[in-house]
Amino acid sequence: MKVKQRIPLKIKRMGINGEGIGFYKRTLVFVPGALKGEEVFCQITSLKSNFAQAKLLEINKKSKFRVQAPCAIYEACGGCQIMHLRYDKQLDFKEDLLRQALKKFAPAGYEDYEIRPTLGMEEPEYYRAKLQFQTRKFKGQVKAGLYAQNSHYLVQLKDCLVQDSETQRIVNRVAELLTFYKLPIYDERKIAGVRTVMVRRARKTGQVQLIFVTSRQLNFRDLVGDLTKEFPQIKTIAVNYQTSKSSEIYGEKTELLWGREAIEEGVLDYEFSLSPRAFYQLNPQQTQVLYSQALEALDVNETEHLIDAYCGVGTIGFAFARKVKSLRGMDIIPEAIEDARRNAKRMGFDNTHYEAGKAEVIIPRWYKEGYRADAMIVDPPRTGLDDKLLATILRYAPAKMVYVSCNVSTLARDLVQLSQVYDVVYIQSVDMFPHTARTEAVVKLLKKKK
Missing domain, CATH: 3.40.50.150 (Vaccinia Virus protein VP39)
Known part of the structure; x- marks a missing residue:
C-alpha cells in the first residue's frame, strides 16, 4: 500500500475510537466514519508498521443502522464520533x-x-452540563468552540446537539461580550489573554458557574456586570491563570471574580x-x-x-x-x-x-x-x-x-x-x-x- 492509494474495503468491526476496521491484503485499515458491515471505497492517509489509516470516500454498501447525523458540523468538530450510528446500536457498540x-x-x-x-x-441530546470552550479571534470577532481532532483549528459551537442549551446560550453571549469589550484573546504566537471559558450548569438547581482561563491579568468587571444582569442563574464567576504553553487547560491559581464560591447540585x-x-x-x-x-x-x-x-x-x-x-x-x-x-x-x-x-x-x-x-x-x-x-x-x-x-x-x-x-x-x-x-x-x- 501507498499513501493516497484508493482501495475497496469491507468493514469487519468498529474500533475503540468509533472508526470502521477492515483488512486489505492482511493489513488492518482504520476508516473514521465507516460502520460495521459496510463496503466502502477509501484513500490511505498514513501507513504505520502494522496498520494503515484511511479517509472514507464512498459507501458502496450501506449499513442498515446508518443514520443521517442531525448536526451540521458533526464531521468538522470531531467531539462526537458515532452520531451516524443508530442509538440502540451505539449501546451495543459500547x-x-x-x-x-x-x-x-x-x-x-x-x-x-x-x-x-x-x-x-x-433522549440522548443536550445532556452535557459542562464544557470547556476554547476561544479564538477571527477578523475581530471572538468565537468559542472546540478544536477539530488532531489540530488547532477552532470549530465554532453555537448550537451543539449534546451541550446543555442554557450553557450554550450563555457561552454564545460571552463570545459577543468578549468582542464588544475588546478583551485580548490568547494566540499561541504572540497574544496573552483569554484562552478558555468553562461553563457548568447544575441540573437540579439550574445554577450556573463560569471560569475564564487566561494567560494574563485582565479587567472583566464590565463583562461580568452585563453577563450577570442578563443571566440571573449565573451564581459564580471565577478566573484561572494558565501562563504555560502546555496543553493543560487550567493553571494552579483560581480566584473568585464575582458571586458565590460554589453552586448547588444534587443526585x-x-x-x-x-x-x-x-x-x-x-x-x-x-x-x-x-x-x-x-x-x-x-x-x-x-x-x-x-x-x-x-x-x-x-x-x-x-x-x-x-x-x-x-x-x-x-x-x-x-x-x-x-x-x-x-x-x-x-x-x-x-x-x-x-x-x-x-x-x-x-x-x-x-x-x-x-x-x-x-x-x-x-x-x-x-x-x-x-x-x-x-x-x-x-x-x-x-x-x-x-x-x-x-x-x-x-x-x-x-x-x-x-x-x-x-x-x-x-x-x-x-x-x-x-x-x-x-x-x-x-x-x-x-x-x-x-
Missing part, C-alpha cells in the same frame, strides 16, 4: 468496546465475565456544593443511573468501613454514607477536599473523614493507625489507577470493591492485577456520553476465597 479491551489485556477469566447490556438514555436523594474547579460527571441525568448501579454493586451495611478513593467533592461516597459505619475519602485537589468536608457537614454526616493527598500514602498510614476497610470504591480519571495505588489496594485488599471506570482500556489493564485477588462478579456499562466512542462502566469485585 458493550463491544468492553469486550475488545478485555480481549486485548486478558485479565484472568475474562471470557466468563458477565457483561450487562449498556444502560442508555431515552439521588442528596445535594452538594461544587466549587469551580471541582470534578463532577458531565451528564447529570445519567449520573443518577451510574450512582444507583454503584450502590447496587457495593452491597454494604451499617457495621462496615468504606474508603472512597479519588473522592473529589464526595459525591459518589455520599450515596453510601448513611449505609456504613464510617466513610473515608481522599483526593489530591485540596479545594475538592474542602468541598467534601463542607458537603458532609451540611448533610449532617458525623461518620465521614476526608484528607488531601495521595491514596497510596494515606491508606497505609490509616492502616498503621489501626483503621481497617471492609469495602472500597474507586472512580479514577481516564488514566486508570495509579500504579502505587493499585499496589496498595492489592496489599490491603478490602473484602469488596467497586471500580467506576470512564476508560475501558485502562479498566481492562487494571483488572489484570485486580483479578489476581478479586473475582469480577459483573461489569455494567452506562452510556454517559451518547454519540461518542466513550462509555462508563461499574465493576463489582469480591475478594477471592482462599
Whole structure:
C-alpha cells in the first residue's frame, strides 16, 4: 500500500475510537466514519508498521443502522464520533468496546465475565452540563468552540446537539461580550489573554458557574456586570491563570471574580456544593443511573468501613454514607477536599473523614493507625489507577470493591492485577456520553476465597 492509494474495503468491526476496521491484503485499515458491515471505497492517509489509516470516500454498501447525523458540523468538530450510528446500536457498540479491551489485556477469566447490556438514555441530546470552550479571534470577532481532532483549528459551537442549551446560550453571549469589550484573546504566537471559558450548569438547581482561563491579568468587571444582569442563574464567576504553553487547560491559581464560591447540585436523594474547579460527571441525568448501579454493586451495611478513593467533592461516597459505619475519602485537589468536608457537614454526616493527598500514602498510614476497610470504591480519571495505588489496594485488599471506570482500556489493564485477588462478579456499562466512542462502566469485585 501507498499513501493516497484508493482501495475497496469491507468493514469487519468498529474500533475503540468509533472508526470502521477492515483488512486489505492482511493489513488492518482504520476508516473514521465507516460502520460495521459496510463496503466502502477509501484513500490511505498514513501507513504505520502494522496498520494503515484511511479517509472514507464512498459507501458502496450501506449499513442498515446508518443514520443521517442531525448536526451540521458533526464531521468538522470531531467531539462526537458515532452520531451516524443508530442509538440502540451505539449501546451495543459500547458493550463491544468492553469486550475488545478485555480481549486485548486478558485479565484472568475474562471470557466468563458477565457483561450487562449498556444502560442508555431515552433522549440522548443536550445532556452535557459542562464544557470547556476554547476561544479564538477571527477578523475581530471572538468565537468559542472546540478544536477539530488532531489540530488547532477552532470549530465554532453555537448550537451543539449534546451541550446543555442554557450553557450554550450563555457561552454564545460571552463570545459577543468578549468582542464588544475588546478583551485580548490568547494566540499561541504572540497574544496573552483569554484562552478558555468553562461553563457548568447544575441540573437540579439550574445554577450556573463560569471560569475564564487566561494567560494574563485582565479587567472583566464590565463583562461580568452585563453577563450577570442578563443571566440571573449565573451564581459564580471565577478566573484561572494558565501562563504555560502546555496543553493543560487550567493553571494552579483560581480566584473568585464575582458571586458565590460554589453552586448547588444534587443526585439521588442528596445535594452538594461544587466549587469551580471541582470534578463532577458531565451528564447529570445519567449520573443518577451510574450512582444507583454503584450502590447496587457495593452491597454494604451499617457495621462496615468504606474508603472512597479519588473522592473529589464526595459525591459518589455520599450515596453510601448513611449505609456504613464510617466513610473515608481522599483526593489530591485540596479545594475538592474542602468541598467534601463542607458537603458532609451540611448533610449532617458525623461518620465521614476526608484528607488531601495521595491514596497510596494515606491508606497505609490509616492502616498503621489501626483503621481497617471492609469495602472500597474507586472512580479514577481516564488514566486508570495509579500504579502505587493499585499496589496498595492489592496489599490491603478490602473484602469488596467497586471500580467506576470512564476508560475501558485502562479498566481492562487494571483488572489484570485486580483479578489476581478479586473475582469480577459483573461489569455494567452506562452510556454517559451518547454519540461518542466513550462509555462508563461499574465493576463489582469480591475478594477471592482462599
